[in-house]
Amino acid sequence: VAGSMRGEPLESIKLALLGCIQDKRPIDEIAIAAFAGDWNLISDFSRETAYLQAKIASLSVAPGNTAMYYGAHKSLEQFTKTASNKAQVVILLGDGKDENPVGSYTEAGVIGYSNSLSIPIFTVGYTAVEKQYLQSLEHLADQTGGLYQYANNPIELKNHYEKLRRILMNSSILSYYVVEKA
Numbered sequence: 001v002a003g004s005m006r007g008e009p010l011e012s013i014k015l016a017l018l019g020c021i022q023d024k025r026p027i028d029e030i031a032i033a034a035f036a037g038d039w040n041l042i043s044d045f046s047r048e049t050a051y052l053q054a055k056i057a058s059l060s061v062a063p064g065n066t067a068m069y070y071g072a073h074k075s076l077e078q079f080t081k082t083a084s085n086k087a088q089v090v091i092l093l094g095d096g097k098d099e100n101p102v103g104s105y106t107e108a109g110v111i112g113y114s115n116s117l118s119i120p121i122f123t124v125g126y127t128a129v130e131k132q133y134l135q136s137l138e139h140l141a142d143q144t145g146g147l148y149q150y151a152n153n154p155i156e157l158k159n160h161y162e163k164l165r166r167i168l169m170n171s172s173i174l175s176y177y178v179v180e181k182a
Contacts, residue, residue: 089122093124122147125148
């Protein structure tokens with residue numbers, strides 16, 4: 001929700017997210033976080049479609065530069081605090097530019113943390129300017145087992161969210177215990 005998202009970009013994102021929320025299954029839990037100069041939990045994990053849609057509709061541009069790696073790290077951290085479902089992914093949307101002046105959170109740090117939690121990061125790049133920064137989104141997805149997609153326009157953005165939804169709906173989680181051979 002940084003300043004670069006003012007106007008049409010944020011409205012397009014909200015429209016695409018509203019569609020995703022509408023199409024979720026009743027058992028799906030979704031948390032919503034936004035970042036600009038800071039990270040804000042908009043909604044903790046919820047299954048309530050109308051509540052989540054109201055939270056998406058209320059998003060607005062916030063002050064500050066884009067603290068992308070901080071936002072990704074805090075989102076991953078939220079899973080360790082409140083997520084009840086073991087099937088977890090982070091979907092990170094942005095322009096790929098990290099402008100956090102502190103620099104405490106790095107791409108390598110986010111990748112390491114994501115991998116230690118076994119939570120893939122799916123990324124969607126959406127920007128009309130400075131496309132060279134999209135490489136960081138592609139790298140985050142690649143290194144954490146997620147998928148990167150770039151949207152040129154609002155229609156592609158909506159289509160990418162639909163594709164992510166289908167991928168996640170058709171995924172299976174296999175869990176097993178390795179028994180030590182005596």
